Amino acid sequence: xxxxxxxxxxxxxAKNLTLLLRSEGFQxxxxxxxxxxVSMLAENKFDLALVDISLPDGNGFTVCTEIKQTQKIxxxxxTASGDEASVVTGLNMGADDYxxxxxxxxxxxxxxxxxxxxxxxxxxxxxxxxLYVDTSSSVVKKDGKEVxxxxxxxxxxxxxxxxxxxxxTRDRLLDELxxxxxxxxxxxxxxxxxxxxxxxxxxxxxxxxxxxxxxGTGYRLGGSYVSE
Numbered sequence: 550x551x552x553x554x555x556x557x558x559x560x561x562x563a564k565n566l567t568l569l570l571r572s573e574g575f576q577x578x579x580x581x582x583x584x585x586x587v588s589m590l591a592e593n594k595f596d597l598a599l600v601d602i603s604l605p606d607g608n609g610f611t612v613c614t615e616i617k618q619t620q621k622i623x624x625x626x627x628t629a630s631g632d633e634a635s636v637v638t639g640l641n642m643g644a645d646d647y648x649x650x651x652x653x654x655x656x657x658x659x660x661x662x663x664x665x666x667x668x669x670x671x672x673x674x675x676x677x678x679x680l681y682v683d684t685s686s687s688v689v690k691k692d693g694k695e696v697x698x699x700x701x702x703x704x705x706x707x708x709x710x711x712x713x714x715x716x717x718t719r720d721r722l723l724d725e726l727x728x729x730x731x732x733x734x735x736x737x738x739x740x741x742x743x744x745x746x747x748x749x750x751x752x753x754x755x756x757x758x759x760x761x762x763x764x765g766t767g768y769r770l771g772g773s774y775v776s777e
Contacts, residue, residue: 583607
């Protein structure tokens, strides 16, 4: 389970973000001030930090600097300001991304996923039921033979690999594909991509073992798997 460090002084925003992130399978540790954030960094290890720029006893820039000095993890700034200078300052200090409040929950989750992948927090190699995926080289093999996937088919497969213990709703998958494609992907399109992907990676597409259907909810990754 990936650990998210949330530095946010607004209690209501922090509460809602914590609920959202936990529903996506993340473990969340919250600090409302700069001082508490620095203290928690000395005692805990995280996979990614969400940091508000404006804090009651300082600012997120100081927290970002502390994070980058002590832990090699991505930092995404949360800011209520569209001020370009603040954004540039944050990026120059080592932040990996920023998102302006108010933001869409799905957009935040997509950005978190992108940041984690860039930092190599996702498995670099994956094996299940004769399927082998090397995410560092984007090579996919089935029973030793290379399988060629379209960009969206590969993106869809990565979503399952990166969320091995989570039931993925159709809405979640649609958001992920839309974010990657930059174009509208509807329910019918998703059904087609699931079918095509199964035909390429399943030994018996009519009886899938890798991408399972959860009736009335969505899909999930199959049983035993190996990741590195």
